[in-house]
Amino acid sequence: MYVRKLCVSLVAIILGAIIGLGGLASVYGQYSHSDNVEIILRISEPLVQTPYRIKIANDYAYIADYGIPGLVIFDVHNPAYPGYKSYIETPAAAWDVDVVDTLAYVAATSSGLLIYNVSDPVNPIEVGQCVVTNNSLYGGRNSESVGVKVQGDYAYVSDGAGGLTIINVFDPTSPYKVSNIGGEHVITYRLDVSGNYCYVAAQESLWVVNVINPETPSVIGRIGWETVSGWYNGRAVRVLGDYAYLSMTVRVVNILNPADPTIVGNYFAPTDYRHGWDNKPIAVGDSLYCFYATDNAMIVLDVHDHANPHSVGYCLDITSGRDSIPHSRGIDVISKPDCHYVYLVGENPGALCIFRVTGIATGIEETIKTPGSFELLQNRPNPCFNRTEISYYLPERCRVKLTVYDITGRIVRELTDGVEAPGYSSVVWDGVDATGKPVSPGLYFYRLEADKYSAQKKLIILK
Numbered sequence: 001m002y003v004r005k006l007c008v009s010l011v012a013i014i015l016g017a018i019i020g021l022g023g024l025a026s027v028y029g030q031y032s033h034s035d036n037v038e039i040i041l042r043i044s045e046p047l048v049q050t051p052y053r054i055k056i057a058n059d060y061a062y063i064a065d066y067g068i069p070g071l072v073i074f075d076v077h078n079p080a081y082p083g084y085k086s087y088i089e090t091p092a093a094a095w096d097v098d099v100v101d102t103l104a105y106v107a108a109t110s111s112g113l114l115i116y117n118v119s120d121p122v123n124p125i126e127v128g129q130c131v132v133t134n135n136s137l138y139g140g141r142n143s144e145s146v147g148v149k150v151q152g153d154y155a156y157v158s159d160g161a162g163g164l165t166i167i168n169v170f171d172p173t174s175p176y177k178v179s180n181i182g183g184e185h186v187i188t189y190r191l192d193v194s195g196n197y198c199y200v201a202a203q204e205s206l207w208v209v210n211v212i213n214p215e216t217p218s219v220i221g222r223i224g225w226e227t228v229s230g231w232y233n234g235r236a237v238r239v240l241g242d243y244a245y246l247s248m249t250v251r252v253v254n255i256l257n258p259a260d261p262t263i264v265g266n267y268f269a270p271t272d273y274r275h276g277w278d279n280k281p282i283a284v285g286d287s288l289y290c291f292y293a294t295d296n297a298m299i300v301l302d303v304h305d306h307a308n309p310h311s312v313g314y315c316l317d318i319t320s321g322r323d324s325i326p327h328s329r330g331i332d333v334i335s336k337p338d339c340h341y342v343y344l345v346g347e348n349p350g351a352l353c354i355f356r357v358t359g360i361a362t363g364i365e366e367t368i369k370t371p372g373s374f375e376l377l378q379n380r381p382n383p384c385f386n387r388t389e390i391s392y393y394l395p396e397r398c399r400v401k402l403t404v405y406d407i408t409g410r411i412v413r414e415l416t417d418g419v420e421a422p423g424y425s426s427v428v429w430d431g432v433d434a435t436g437k438p439v440s441p442g443l444y445f446y447r448l449e450a451d452k453y454s455a456q457k458k459l460i461i462l463k
Helices: 002-020
Strands: 031-033 037-044 051-057 060-065 070-075 083-089 096-100 103-107 113-117 125-130 143-151 154-160 164-168 176-181 188-194 197-202 205-210 218-224 237-240 243-247 250-254 262-267 282-284 289-293 297-302 310-317 327-335 340-347 351-357 388-394 398-406 411-420 423-429 442-450 453-461
Touching (some): 037 310, 051 096, 051 351, 060 096, 060 103, 096 143, 103 143, 103 154, 143 188, 188 237, 197 237, 237 282, 243 282, 289 327, 289 340, 388 398, 388 442, 398 423
Parallel strands (some): 051 327
Antiparallel strands (some): 051 060, 070 083, 103 113, 197 205, 205 218, 237 243, 250 262, 282 289, 297 310, 398 442, 442 453
């Protein structure tokens, strides 16, 4: 096993260098597609061997791979020429990933939730783990973390036969379980979080869970549907506004009243689009378009009329084997002013496919950000070891005070105190207190006070 992983890593480095130079930015195979959908890239094994989920954040693609197993990272700031950055092995199969700021949260089956510092994508570092073990098991299935979504200070983990587990990740180096809702004789898969509610796609129903108090979650709504033949491990849910979009076929669910979710629309892919299992991933763009994948197609759906979702674009694979669209398991979309980029991963064969979709609204305007008010940015890197940079923006000349506190509120270090000119400024903290002594690992806060403005953010010091 060690030799196999070493070989995969060496080949990944070599091919990653080639991809970074654009050497593999070619698409093979035969595809039937609409005029507004173009497949611009396909990367196959061994860089992505058995990928299951993908998250695009901060111009990087984070891929959870359950076969290698591990977390694979690509630079996708130019989608046509992605650059391989790194692979980090996970102790168990990686089934899902979410990314917030510089932290990646991986649902890794029996290993529970793994948290990685990805501020340096070339060298991701594990900073925390919460092993999730539940007693609510169903049909002999083990409790295993298969889906994750992070909002605020909590990670919401769908735990297969173990139901929904909520983990406090306020301090990512010491995450801990705060609550669980048991499987109740169904298997839970993917999930999404919006406001005070968590939406969990289960084997035969959608749960709506009130999480206004994460320590006492409660299922307040549930809707079922007829069973579709095949496996259930691809079912997913995405939420936008007052609607949830599920992929078992495609269901559009009105969740305006979370206690009474109602199916208001359905989309059934044509027969020749439904090769294999029809329980596939779904993504929602910044405007009312869904991007849905089957085993041999990527379909663009217009859902402005929620009662009548319909296809407005597609890319259909008419080949088989290594050059085909993979058996899709994960999909994500990034909307640009002029197009949508759709990222799809899957297995048999393992691959990453990137599509460019034009001719439909993106909901994004090309703007140049010029801050007109005070702004305190997140320190980078975070978490850090003994050095981190804190940046802020001042719209006018004023007196500025930047202070670091420990978790008890005690002042650790004053980083700056004086009058500064308008514009962006940065201060480097070397991880020592006012006496010059290195601080202990753990959670700290930094606070900016400028004129009548004040803001506070947290940072993590590692060992």
